[in-house]
Amino acid sequence: MAGQNCLVTNEWICGEYLRTRGHELTDATLQHIGITLASVAIGVLVAFPLALLARRWRAAAGPVLGLTTVLYTVPSLAMFSLLVPVFGLSVSVVVTGLVLYSLTVLVRNILAGLASVPEEAREAARGMGYGPLRLLFGVELPLALPALMAGLRIATVSTVSLTTVGAIIGYGGLGNLIYEGMHSYFKAQVLTASVLCVALAIVADLVLLFVQRLLTPWARAGKQAKRRGRGAGGRPVTEGAL
Amino acid sequence: MGVIDRTWTWLTTGSHWSGTDGVWHRLGEHLFLTVVCLAISCALALPVAVLLGHVGRGGALAVNVSNAGRAVPTFAVLVLLLLSPLGTHGSWPTVIALVLFAIPPLLTNAYVGMREVDRDVVEAARGMGMTGRQLIGRVELPLAFPLIATGVRTAAVQVVATTTLAALPGGGGLGRIITAGFRLTDTAQVVSGALLVAVLALLVEGVLVVLERLLDPVRRRARRTAGRAAGGDGPVAPADAVPAVGSAV
Numbered sequence: 001m002a003g004q005n006c007l008v009t010n011e012w013i014c015g016e017y018l019r020t021r022g023h024e025l026t027d028a029t030l031q032h033i034g035i036t037l038a039s040v041a042i043g044v045l046v047a048f049p050l051a052l053l054a055r056r057w058r059a060a061a062g063p064v065l066g067l068t069t070v071l072y073t074v075p076s077l078a079m080f081s082l083l084v085p086v087f088g089l090s091v092s093v094v095v096t097g098l099v100l101y102s103l104t105v106l107v108r109n110i111l112a113g114l115a116s117v118p119e120e121a122r123e124a125a126r127g128m129g130y131g132p133l134r135l136l137f138g139v140e141l142p143l144a145l146p147a148l149m150a151g152l153r154i155a156t157v158s159t160v161s162l163t164t165v166g167a168i169i170g171y172g173g174l175g176n177l178i179y180e181g182m183h184s185y186f187k188a189q190v191l192t193a194s195v196l197c198v199a200l201a202i203v204a205d206l207v208l209l210f211v212q213r214l215l216t217p218w219a220r221a222g223k224q225a226k227r228r229g230r231g232a233g234g235r236p237v238t239e240g241a242l
Numbered sequence: 243m244g245v246i247d248r249t250w251t252w253l254t255t256g257s258h259w260s261g262t263d264g265v266w267h268r269l270g271e272h273l274f275l276t277v278v279c280l281a282i283s284c285a286l287a288l289p290v291a292v293l294l295g296h297v298g299r300g301g302a303l304a305v306n307v308s309n310a311g312r313a314v315p316t317f318a319v320l321v322l323l324l325l326s327p328l329g330t331h332g333s334w335p336t337v338i339a340l341v342l343f344a345i346p347p348l349l350t351n352a353y354v355g356m357r358e359v360d361r362d363v364v365e366a367a368r369g370m371g372m373t374g375r376q377l378i379g380r381v382e383l384p385l386a387f388p389l390i391a392t393g394v395r396t397a398a399v400q401v402v403a404t405t406t407l408a409a410l411p412g413g414g415g416l417g418r419i420i421t422a423g424f425r426l427t428d429t430a431q432v433v434s435g436a437l438l439v440a441v442l443a444l445l446v447e448g449v450l451v452v453l454e455r456l457l458d459p460v461r462r463r464a465r466r467t468a469g470r471a472a473g474g475d476g477p478v479a480p481a482d483a484v485p486a487v488g489s490a491v
Contacts, residue, residue, distance in 0.1 A: 075407070076407070077436070081435065082436045082437070085433060154312065157313050164318060165407065168410065178321050179321075182410070190318070
């Protein structure tokens with residue numbers, strides 16, 4: 001009964017919209033996921049060497065952290081706009097902008113993770129004859145994983161949310177639907193796309209949390225042992241304020 | 243090269259700076275919205291965070307608010323508010339969105355700042371017979387200042403960024419220069435607007451960093467008693483211990 005009507009009366013929640021425009025929603029969601037995945041993946045690939053560089057040479061740490069912080073300060077609309085002359089109106093603008101944003105969180109967290117590796121673990125590995133590369137990938141990286149994954153989760157959730165701004169050049173995934181709906185005052189479209197976008201962020205966060213558990217089975221064992229000792233006055237912001 | 247030249251020309255053309263659509267007017271709108279909304283958010287979030295931090299409750303709230311602030315797209319909220327009944331009331335949708343997105347960094351950082359105050363110091367102050375009010379005013383707030391200030395700075399940058407986005411659904415501010423540029427397919431104008439916005443955000447960040455240094459009560463005392471203590475890293479608060487970053491907008 002309310003079928004066709006809710007499109008005509010422009011209601012916020014509309015089953016008919018989901019039925020008739022399902023493919024649009026799917027396409028937009030897929031574009032959103034694609035942009036997010038590409039940005040985060042490239043972000044990690046760029047952040048990792050930068051973090052290693054900053055750790056290796058103290059002189060590089062200041063500029064690397066400073067530059068990524070400056071990039072983070074630039075508002076997204078301005079960032080995308082500044083990249084338009086470089087790439088034209090293409091998806092590269094959005095991906096590059098999102099990569100630059102993710103660097104701040106990723107570099108800091110990789111550095112924090114590597115710094116948290118106990119010196120004893122390093123010494124032990126060196127004593128066992130580990131070379132620098134094997135030390136990094138076999139000992140330091142696994143021990144740095146919790147901090148690294150915390151950063152990855154923050155970067156991913158922010159990226160999902162920021163992708164919407166890409167709508168200004170037509171590559172915003174679900175943001176495109178929000179942008180369109182804004183001009184035509186199409187409430188159902190705006191609300192559905194917004195809800196999907198938040199859902200996407202939550203799902204991405206949960207998936208990464210699950211991956212983190214799989215990758216760090218020892219952390220769970222440690223947590224169970226520590227459970228009793230966790231008082232109220234601990235540090236509540238393990239993932240909040242990175 | 244062409245774009246750089248044309249951007250320079252756009253920025254140095256006097257007519258682009260005057261009038262209702264001019265840079266000065268848009269900059270005024272931008273700063274006005276930023277200051278008003280930042281003040282409202284501080285008035286709402288800081289007392290709550292300081293009290294929660296003082297009594298040591300609500301840590302989960304502080305974390306969840308900041309996570310939610312990151313997951314919810316600013317652009318979506320701006321458009322949803324525009325389409326809501328509030329949308330017909332001038333800049334109210336923008337103001338509400340700006341305040342909403344400024345609250346998480348303020349709340350989380352102030353809360354963490356209050357909680358990270360050395361418990362021994364708090365115990366000592368209590369032992370000296372300080373009341374709760376004195377404890378907050380004389381011990382906890384001065385020691386929590388660096389993180390509270392970080393929260394204010396993060397929120398300020400966030401508000402500048404959100405105000406820029408508010409131009410998409412027709413709000414005021416420098417973002418309008420960018421959106422108008424896109425509509426006119428005038429790349430020079432888009433880039434000019436973006437440069438102005440970026441410079442404004444960096445200036446706000448820079449000014450607040452300097453203010454933070456000047457106002458930090460612990461640093462101020464350290465400076466006053468500088469002479470001998472200059473060598474040690476004694477009482478300077480760990481401003482950078484928790485690199486609290488909000489969400490980019």
